[in-house]
Amino acid sequence: MLGEFEYLLITAAAGLGDKAYGAAIRKEIEESTGRKCSIGALYTTIDRLETKGLLKTWMSDATPQRGGRAKRMVQVTPEGVLAAKSFYDAVIRVSRGASWVANRSGSSL
Amino acid sequence: MTSTGWSFVEVAAYLLEHDEREAVLGDLVEAGESAWQGLWGVLGLVARRQLVDWKSWRPWLASFGLALPGSLLLMGFSVSVSQTYQRLIHPTVFKATGLTIGPGFTLLLCNVLLLIGWSWTGGFVMGSVSRRTVRVSAVLSFLPCVFCLARFRVESLSRFCLLLFMFPAVWGVRRGLQISQIRLRTALILAVAITLLTSPTWSSSGSWIPNWALSWPAWYLVATAWRGPADAKLDRSRTTT
Numbered sequence: 040m041l042g043e044f045e046y047l048l049i050t051a052a053a054g055l056g057d058k059a060y061g062a063a064i065r066k067e068i069e070e071s072t073g074r075k076c077s078i079g080a081l082y083t084t085i086d087r088l089e090t091k092g093l094l095k096t097w098m099s100d101a102t103p104q105r106g107g108r109a110k111r112m113v114q115v116t117p118e119g120v121l122a123a124k125s126f127y128d129a130v131i132r133v134s135r136g137a138s139w140v141a142n143r144s145g146s147s148l
Numbered sequence: 149m150t151s152t153g154w155s156f157v158e159v160a161a162y163l164l165e166h167d168e169r170e171a172v173l174g175d176l177v178e179a180g181e182s183a184w185q186g187l188w189g190v191l192g193l194v195a196r197r198q199l200v201d202w203k204s205w206r207p208w209l210a211s212f213g214l215a216l217p218g219s220l221l222l223m224g225f226s227v228s229v230s231q232t233y234q235r236l237i238h239p240t241v242f243k244a245t246g247l248t249i250g251p252g253f254t255l256l257l258c259n260v261l262l263l264i265g266w267s268w269t270g271g272f273v274m275g276s277v278s279r280r281t282v283r284v285s286a287v288l289s290f291l292p293c294v295f296c297l298a299r300f301r302v303e304s305l306s307r308f309c310l311l312l313f314m315f316p317a318v319w320g321v322r323r324g325l326q327i328s329q330i331r332l333r334t335a336l337i338l339a340v341a342i343t344l345l346t347s348p349t350w351s352s353s354g355s356w357i358p359n360w361a362l363s364w365p366a367w368y369l370v371a372t373a374w375r376g377p378a379d380a381k382l383d384r385s386r387t388t389t
Contacts, residue, residue, distance in 0.1 A: 062175035078172055079192035083200060098167050101174075108174025111167065 041093075041126040047072065048084050049093060049123045052113045060099070060110040061085070085113060093119035153183020160187055163194045165280075197280070207281035210274050211288045214365065218270045219289035221358050222263070222313035223296055229259045230309035231302075255348070262345040264316045266362040269338060271317035273365040275324025276372075282325065289317075332373040339366035 041049070051067040052059040061081060068076045088094040099110040115123070134140050157176065161169045172193065176186040201207055236252040274285050293311060300307040329335075342363050349355040 061171050062178045065175065065179070077192050078175065078189035079194075079196040082168065082172065082193055083196045098170070101170075104178065105174035106177040108177065109167070109170045110174060111171035 040129070041122050044080065044084055045088060045093075046123055046126045048081070049088065049115055049119050052094065053115045053120065053123065057112075057114075059113040059115075061113075062105075062110075064113060082111075085111070088119065091118075091122075092116060093122050153187070157183060157186040157190055160190045160194065163283075164190070164197070168193075201278070201280045204278070206278040207284065210278040210281065211285045214270055214274050214277075215285040215289040216292065217361055218266075218274075218365075219313075219317075220292045221362055222267055222270070222317070223293060223310045225259075225263055225266070225362075226312035227302070227305065227309055229256070229263050229312060230305050232256045232259060234304060258345050258348070262342065263313055265338060265342040265345065265366065267313040267316035268320035268323075269342065269365040269369060270362065271320025271322075272324040272330070273320075273368055274317075275321035276328045277324075279325055282321065286321070329372045330369055332370070335366070335369040335373040339363075339370045342366045 047068050048064060051064045051071070055063050055067060061078075065076045065078070065081050068074075068081075085094060085096060089096055093116055095114045095116055097112050099112050101107045101109045158173065161173055164172060172190060176189065181189070232252070233256055236256055274289075275282055278285070293314075296310055297307050300310060330338075343366075346355075346359045346363060349359060
């Protein structure tokens, strides 16, 4: 099962599609969660997910906008999609009875 | 970012591997972060990388099981070889006594070969067993050298005799970083040769500890070569990813 940050990263990368790379994923996570995302957390998690086979990364060509530095491009693998979907389903299932869920079933508070 | 602040970030980023350095510095430029934020981010990443690496037994073995004790023992052996050389074939001794090359020369040759063998295999294992922490291992092997260089008091010898082992050791580290293992036949020849070269000291009861402390890397190379390329590939991915 994925961790919370791993799920966020995979989802952000999947949403960005072929524009997914370190800075873009970081910006997406920060904007979505309203929390700071450190470079350390980002890249160590990318490595961990790549080792698990949930992501694939490669270096792109250098671009002048980034001071001539290359990007580390990220692509979610089919296994990554399955893992993220499994995490999402688990969150949905466990949230069914929670008071903050709009269309929850069962008794109200 | 100010250019001075950026310089600090770039220096800190040298602790990262090349591709990661490129990506991280590019991300920082793109995000328009301040120098301090960038420095903090890079150092945070370096710290996380080190923490992940040091969870394995490999860096501990390379640093505290090999680099630190190995450099201490090899410095002592380097001085011993230098003294043997000075005693046996120093030019002034030749001139004064008219000595010819005798059995002592064989002992010297054996010791030189042993010094090269121990240093090279030690360096190779240090380089191959944990690539990402090789800088820490290098610092740990240099620290005793600096300490001993500062306190070396043998007048007839240059203090740089302490560092004789460094040349084959650095060569070994470089090879270890390039390839994770050597062929079984080569490893076996090296290990057997090193073990045989230590045979003159087998009768001495106190020398087996330093002998084996310096010889185990050669047998470790045999073991890794024996396990085959698949395992080496796996080990390589563990130590480089």
